[in-house]
Amino acid sequence: MxxxxxxxxxxxxxxxxxxxxxREGLARxxxxxxxxxxxxxxxxxxxxxxxxxxxxxxxxxxxxxxxICTPVGACGDxxxxxxxxxxxxxxxxxxxxxxxxVIRDMRPHVPAxxxxxxxxxxxxxxxxxPEAGFPELFEGRWAIVTPLPGEDRDAADKVAEFWRRCGxxxxxxxxxxxxxxxxxxxxLPHLIAYTIVGTADDMAxxxxxxxxxxxxxxxxDFTRIAASDPTMWRDVFLNNRDAVLEILxxxxxxxxxxxxxxxxxxxxxxxxxxxxxxxxxxxxxxxKQA
Amino acid sequence: MxxxxxxxxxxxxxxxxxxxxxREGLARxxxxxxxxxxxxxxxxxxxxxxxxxxxxxxxxxxxxxxxICTPVGACGDxxxxxxxxxxxxxxxxxxxxxxxxVIRDMRPHVPAxxxxxxxxxxxxxxxxxPEAGFPELFEGRWAIVTPLPGEDRDAADKVAEFWRRCGxxxxxxxxxxxxxxxxxxxxLPHLIAYTIVGTADDMAxxxxxxxxxxxxxxxxDFTRIAASDPTMWRDVFLNNRDAVLEILxxxxxxxxxxxxxxxxxxxxxxxxxxxxxxxxxxxxxxxKQA
Numbered sequence: 009m010x011x012x013x014x015x016x017x018x019x020x021x022x023x024x025x026x027x028x029x030x031r032e033g034l035a036r037x038x039x040x041x042x043x044x045x046x047x048x049x050x051x052x053x054x055x056x057x058x059x060x061x062x063x064x065x066x067x068x069x070x071x072x073x074x075x076i077c078t079p080v081g082a083c084g085d086x087x088x089x090x091x092x093x094x095x096x097x098x099x100x101x102x103x104x105x106x107x108x109x110v111i112r113d114m115r116p117h118v119p120a121x122x123x124x125x126x127x128x129x130x131x132x133x134x135x136x137x138p139e140a141g142f143p144e145l146f147e148g149r150w151a152i153v154t155p156l157p158g159e160d161r162d163a164a165d166k167v168a169e170f171w172r173r174c175g176x177x178x179x180x181x182x183x184x185x186x187x188x189x190x191x192x193x194x195x196l197p198h199l200i201a202y203t204i205v206g207t208a209d210d211m212a213x214x215x216x217x218x219x220x221x222x223x224x225x226x227x228x229d230f231t232r233i234a235a236s237d238p239t240m241w242r243d244v245f246l247n248n249r250d251a252v253l254e255i256l257x258x259x260x261x262x263x264x265x266x267x268x269x270x271x272x273x274x275x276x277x278x279x280x281x282x283x284x285x286x287x288x289x290x291x292x293x294x295x296k297q298a
Numbered sequence: 299m300x301x302x303x304x305x306x307x308x309x310x311x312x313x314x315x316x317x318x319x320x321r322e323g324l325a326r327x328x329x330x331x332x333x334x335x336x337x338x339x340x341x342x343x344x345x346x347x348x349x350x351x352x353x354x355x356x357x358x359x360x361x362x363x364x365x366i367c368t369p370v371g372a373c374g375d376x377x378x379x380x381x382x383x384x385x386x387x388x389x390x391x392x393x394x395x396x397x398x399x400v401i402r403d404m405r406p407h408v409p410a411x412x413x414x415x416x417x418x419x420x421x422x423x424x425x426x427x428p429e430a431g432f433p434e435l436f437e438g439r440w441a442i443v444t445p446l447p448g449e450d451r452d453a454a455d456k457v458a459e460f461w462r463r464c465g466x467x468x469x470x471x472x473x474x475x476x477x478x479x480x481x482x483x484x485x486l487p488h489l490i491a492y493t494i495v496g497t498a499d500d501m502a503x504x505x506x507x508x509x510x511x512x513x514x515x516x517x518x519d520f521t522r523i524a525a526s527d528p529t530m531w532r533d534v535f536l537n538n539r540d541a542v543l544e545i546l547x548x549x550x551x552x553x554x555x556x557x558x559x560x561x562x563x564x565x566x567x568x569x570x571x572x573x574x575x576x577x578x579x580x581x582x583x584x585x586k587q588a
Contacts, residue, residue, distance in 0.1 A: 081565075130512055130514055131514070134579065149514055150511065150512055150514070152512075179511075189508070189509050189512055190512070192498045192501050192502060192509055192517070193498065193509060193510075193512045193513055193516065193517040194512075194516045194517065196494060196497075196498070197494060197516035197517050197519070197520055198516050199553075199556060200490055200494055200553075201516070201575075202556070202571055202572055202575050203549060203552050203553045203556055203571075204486060204487060204490055204549060205575040205578055205579075206552055206571050206574060206575055207486075207545070207548050207549045207552045208482045208483065208486070209574070209575070209578050210548070210552075211482050211545060211548060212482060216581075217581075217585070218479070219479055219482055219483060220483075220578070220581060220582055220585060221440065221469075221585065222420055222440055222442075222479055222480070222483045222484075223483050223582055224420055224421070224439055224440070226483065226484045226487035226488050226491070226523055227482070227483040227484065227487050228582065229487070229519045229520075229522070229523060230487055230519075231575070231578055231579040231582050232519070232579065233516055233519060234572075234575035234576070234578070234579060235575065235576045235578075235579035235580070236572075236576075238568075238569050238572035238573045238576060239569065241568070241572055242565045242568045242569045242572060243565075245560050245568055246560065246563055246565050246568070249560055249561070249563075252560060253557065253560060253561060255497070255501060256553075256557055256560075258497050258500070258501060259493060259494060259497045260550075260553070260554075260557075262493050262496055262497045262500075263489075263490070263493045263546075263550070264550075266489060266492070266493055267543065267546055267550075270535045270536065270539055270542060270543060270546075271539070271543060273536055273539075275371075275532045275533075275536050278528075278531070278532040278535055278536070279528050279529065279532045281492055281493075281496050282492055282524075282526075282528035282531055282532060283528045284496060284499070285491075285492050285495040285496055285499070285521070285524035285525065286424075286524070286525045286526075286528060288495055288499050288510070288521055288524070288525075289424065289495075289521040289522065289524060289525035290525070291506075291507075291510060292510055292513055292518065292521050295507070295510060295511065
């Protein structure tokens with residue numbers, strides 16, 4: 009599909025793309041670049057890409073597909089750095105979990121003749137770094153492409169096809185709707201999981217290990233989510249602020265409603281919700297997403 | 299271990315106990331009883347117990363171990379009903395996820411000479427009913443026994459041994475500490491999961507199916523927890539009210555702290571928490587509970 013694929017950032021996502029692209033023969037040459045020397049060394053040692061350096065711009069020389077795989081807060085700066093070396097006609101993409109803010113940060117730096125196609129593979133684990141990558145990460149998962157109005161449609165289709173060959177199902181949507189949907193299904197759940205694990209840890213205090221022992225009661229699922237990469241998630245919340253705050257406001261209202269029902273012993277209100285959420289789970293199972 | 303085991307309630311937990319007790323030969327005879335005829339019919343059809351009826355008291359005739367496996371809100375009434383038929387020297391136990399309220403409800407009805415041993419196997423799935431039961435449910439999971447002061451220690455040891463033979467690891471603790479620990483590791487996570495799934499469903503509105511499609515982003519884990527039995531969980535929250543409200547208050551404070559950090563763009567506060575919760579996950583993995 010491509011002559012040269014350049015991956016800026018070789019963490020969980022970048023490394024997984026590299027491994028899968030090589031296995032499927034999606035690019036003749038695959039190079040990586042990352043700011044930190046030790047990360048580059050790891051990527052080279054594991055042979056994840058053909059070569060990995062720390063000069064982000066140099067890695068893009070002659071590349072016909074460049075994918076930025078850094079935390080979303082760095083996408084703008086990275087674009088500014090690599091812009092002078094992007095080849096005319098090249099496709100520039102990224103994998104950010106937030107689309108509007110990333111587009112706002114990147115777009116001013118994209119040179120004329122380079123096709124910028126924002127995308128987001130909804131896949132990940134609680135592990136990070138090059139050693140966490142594996143080629144099957146994207147299989148059966150959704151990849152969302154949010155093409156920009158007025159941009160080249162062929163480039164968007166090519167990025168979509170790239171993700172399909174990585175094993176993903178592709179959906180096109182607007183950046184606005186992406187940020188709202190992801191706020192609901194991903195950003196709020198992560199924020200809540202982080203909070204609850206912190207609260208539990210504080211409450212357990214010195215009897216922490218006694219409490220953690222019984223984590224199978226429900227807590228365990230939250231700790232897995234709350235082990236996700238701190239830098240990536242800090243950037244997500246700072247960059248999808250409006251959508252997250254709106255959803256969070258609603259969540260708080262709903263939680264206070266339940267809190268009050270517990271205080272006043274209003275079992276019917278609790279039962280009504282619990283019964284409804286069970287039905288939602290069934291819908292998910294019917295859609296084979298559970 | 300026992301001549302006759304009577305299980306009052308043959309849902310997920312009761313059925314799983316029956317299947318495991320039979321496989322391990324823990325009782326010569328195993329009978330069940332449940333209020334609903336259709337549940338009894340299912341239990342009989344599946345052969346989960348030797349026989350299952352709807353007369354709770356009659357099932358206890360001659361039983362040397364009776365375990366109440368109903369939602370916690372029903373434990374007091376059930377004890378009142380079966381009390382006249384409990385054999386002197388019999389052990390009466392239950393599996394409630396709340397201990398103080400259940401003890402308060404049951405204890406006044408326990409006849410002299412019957413040994414009441416509160417217990418709680420921390421095990422379950424999001425499925426309920428007799429057909430959800432399976433004999434491996436308790437394997438490698440904790441069972442907590444909260445013996446009452448002044449009660450027969452031999453009976454408590456016998457209940458502990460019963461749970462060990464069901465595959466569980468046993469821990470003794472006070473009812474007060476049990477309710478606090480479970481409030482942290484189980485009740486709060488369930489309440490939050492129920493809330494978030496409801497909030498997400500409301501927000502998605504008519505575009506629900508579009509949103510549910512992308513549940514793999516974190517939401518999915520919450521829907522599983524939020525599919526747990528509505529009656530059981532309504533009773534848990536109504537009966538562990540004080541502990542849940544205390545924990546919930548702290549959780550709300552912590553969440554507002556993060557909400558404010560997002561609004562003001564204070565990335566360091568977010569990063570600090572996210573980094574800490576990641577360490578908690580590692581501790582869980584070290585304790586082989588993840």
